[in-house]
Amino acid sequence: MQYCRKLWLLTIILFSIIYIAGCSSSSELSKNESRKNKGVDDYNNSELVATNTLKEKTSINKGSLESISSSIAGFMDSPEFSSSLDKDEVMYKVIEYLNTPYRWGGTSKNGIDCSAFVQTVMYQALGVSIPRTSAAQSEVGEDVAREDLKFGDLVFFDTRGRGRVSHVGIYMSDGYFVHSGSRTGVAVASLDSDFYSRTFLKAKRVIE
Numbered sequence: 682m683q684y685c686r687k688l689w690l691l692t693i694i695l696f697s698i699i700y701i702a703g704c705s706s707s708s709e710l711s712k713n714e715s716r717k718n719k720g721v722d723d724y725n726n727s728e729l730v731a732t733n734t735l736k737e738k739t740s741i742n743k744g745s746l747e748s749i750s751s752s753i754a755g756f757m758d759s760p761e762f763s764s765s766l767d768k769d770e771v772m773y774k775v776i777e778y779l780n781t782p783y784r785w786g787g788t789s790k791n792g793i794d795c796s797a798f799v800q801t802v803m804y805q806a807l808g809v810s811i812p813r814t815s816a817a818q819s820e821v822g823e824d825v826a827r828e829d830l831k832f833g834d835l836v837f838f839d840t841r842g843r844g845r846v847s848h849v850g851i852y853m854s855d856g857y858f859v860h861s862g863s864r865t866g867v868a869v870a871s872l873d874s875d876f877y878s879r880t881f882l883k884a885k886r887v888i889e
Contacts (some may be wrong), residue, residue: 767888768832770806775851775859775867778802782866798861799835799849807833809887815849822887827872833888836872838880846882 777790778801784792793801796815803809811818819837830836830852838848850860850870861867870877 767807771802771833771851774802774806778861778867779859780866780868781861783861783863785863793861793867795849795861798867799851802851803887807888811835811887816846818849819846819883819885822885825884825886827881827884830884831886833886835885835887837882837884838877839882840880842880848880852884 778793778798781790781798782792783794785794787793788797788801796813796818799815799818800811800813803811811821815837818835822835825831825834832852832854834852836850836852836858837846838850839845840848848860850858852858852872853869856872857869858872859867859869862870872878872881
């Protein structure tokens, strides 16, 4: 029964990633649309601060899709995943939001920004309450070195080049994390990509 559940979960994840890969490569923000998106510092209400507009997009090609598939399959077979229903809940919530479009300040399935996505998954899947903004989220929990990342850790980035947090995602496994990107919506990305390896700032563990 547990094996069937894992197989079904893996199938849904892979189908969602394939769909994202197909859609994300065909949609780009125009220069005018990019100018309309405000950044984290431009939002007046501190309780609703989102992330900035990402200036680059990490595409998922056939090679990276194969790597993601392999990493997810390996992770789901690991003892750590099998022994924790909490991780099941996180994965189901992630799947529920995959391909949700990005919306600055958004908090629903009609459109959601990076910090709202992370806040929603943490609370609805685990009952863990964290702040609304990516900057505030980066101040809670325990510091984690990049080489010690585990499933569920929060990863933070400086996507504006200003030396401070402006984007957040949830680490999955094998160098991959899930986030709500301004050009991709909720999707899987690699920490090893040029953009995210260059903008990575720190990681936090909010799950005991």
